[in-house]
Amino acid sequence: MNETVTSENANFEHVAVLQQEVLDLLIVKPGPLKVIDGTVGYGGHSSLILKKNAEAVLLGIDRDSEALAAAKKVLSFAGARIHLVKDSFSNLGACAAGLGWHSVDAMLLDLGVSSPQIDNPKRGFSYRLNGPLDMRMDGQSRETACRILNTYPYDGLERIFREYGEIIKSRKLAEEIVARRGKTPWMYTSELAELCNSIPGVSRRGGPPAPSLCFQALRIEVNKELVELTRALEDGVRLLAKGGRIAVISFHSLEDRIVKQYFKKMASSCLCPPGLPICMCGHKASLKIITKKPVEATEDEINRNRRAAPSKLRVAEKI
Numbered sequence: 001m002n003e004t005v006t007s008e009n010a011n012f013e014h015v016a017v018l019q020q021e022v023l024d025l026l027i028v029k030p031g032p033l034k035v036i037d038g039t040v041g042y043g044g045h046s047s048l049i050l051k052k053n054a055e056a057v058l059l060g061i062d063r064d065s066e067a068l069a070a071a072k073k074v075l076s077f078a079g080a081r082i083h084l085v086k087d088s089f090s091n092l093g094a095c096a097a098g099l100g101w102h103s104v105d106a107m108l109l110d111l112g113v114s115s116p117q118i119d120n121p122k123r124g125f126s127y128r129l130n131g132p133l134d135m136r137m138d139g140q141s142r143e144t145a146c147r148i149l150n151t152y153p154y155d156g157l158e159r160i161f162r163e164y165g166e167i168i169k170s171r172k173l174a175e176e177i178v179a180r181r182g183k184t185p186w187m188y189t190s191e192l193a194e195l196c197n198s199i200p201g202v203s204r205r206g207g208p209p210a211p212s213l214c215f216q217a218l219r220i221e222v223n224k225e226l227v228e229l230t231r232a233l234e235d236g237v238r239l240l241a242k243g244g245r246i247a248v249i250s251f252h253s254l255e256d257r258i259v260k261q262y263f264k265k266m267a268s269s270c271l272c273p274p275g276l277p278i279c280m281c282g283h284k285a286s287l288k289i290i291t292k293k294p295v296e297a298t299e300d301e302i303n304r305n306r307r308a309a310p311s312k313l314r315v316a317e318k319i
């Protein structure tokens with residue numbers, strides 16, 4: 001492939017990661033295909049899919065109306081082969097039913113946030129840019145990072161930082177957040193980044209910077225990212241036609257673990273605890289794992305797009 005797809009809106013662009021790898025592993029059959037891109041974003045992957053298979057029809061879902069507006073332009077070449085819906089991918093079964101689709105041949109989830117979301121200070125995703133503590137992918141949803149920091153009890157904050165940020169000093173961080181809001185409410189990303197940097201040992205030596213872990217944890221909570229992923233995997237695998245494939249690109253270990261374990265479970269022919277003489281569970285394998293190990297970005301891709309560095313692609317096929 002010679003062309004690297006970038007999708008632009010007013011000031012920002014998003015470069016789709018693992019482009020060739022997604023095409024090679026997900027779009028493996030010729031002829032008419034029904035495809036769901038659950039994270040259509042700026043239309044990069046969808047555009048490649050629709051170009052590779054000229055008979056594919058694609059349902060693109062995203063929570064973010066700005067992304068959908070950009071995707072609409074980028075994908076206009078596909079005419080009636082493209083359907084765009086503003087929704088959460090945990091609702092992909094209902095979105096597919098809305099088109100009268102009862103099964104699909106391919107499904108992609110490219111998790112997390114896009115570059116235009118991160119690079120827009122008003123969205124509050126970046127600890128490097130000052131802006132409101134928002135972090136919503138869907139600008140119409142109620143929960144914001146600001147509301148969480150100003151209203152969650154100490155225990156709730158501590159759990160988020162420990163579980164979603166894997167932060168060593170989660171207690172100290174939660175304590176400081178609660179103490180400060182008694183005097184001034186939390187409002188801006190720079191204030192939170194400053195606090196993270198002021199507490200020694202929030203991150204592991206050589207690991208990601210402290211504010212990066214804290215912002216990741218809050219973003220996961222604001223957007224209920226792990227719950228969304230678990231539901232989408234269940235619905236998605238149910239919806240796949242025999243021989244259909246699901247591809248998931250994740251950017252941090254918590255997401256990747258969920259995908260890996262779910263694929264493993266659905267590829268097992270028995271879920272009984274070890275030691276039982278005969279199978280009692282009656283579980284049947286419904287997936288074949290295509291990527292024994294996750295596919296990662298090449299050095300060349302990382303040199304062109306450093307945001308591809310943590311990406312991990314896992315693919316499975318319905319049997």
Ligand SMILES: C[S@@+](CC[C@H](N)C(=O)[O-])C[C@H]1O[C@@H](n2cnc3c(N)ncnc32)[C@H](O)[C@@H]1O
Nearest residue numbers: 016039041042043044045062063064088089110
């Ligand atoms: C990494 S970007 C996808 C980029 C896209 N593959 C492309 O090539 O332009 C992730 C996108 O998924 C969306 N997203 C994340 N979680 C979502 C969810 N639970 N439901 C729907 N969209 C979601 C984000 O709003 C963002 O636009």
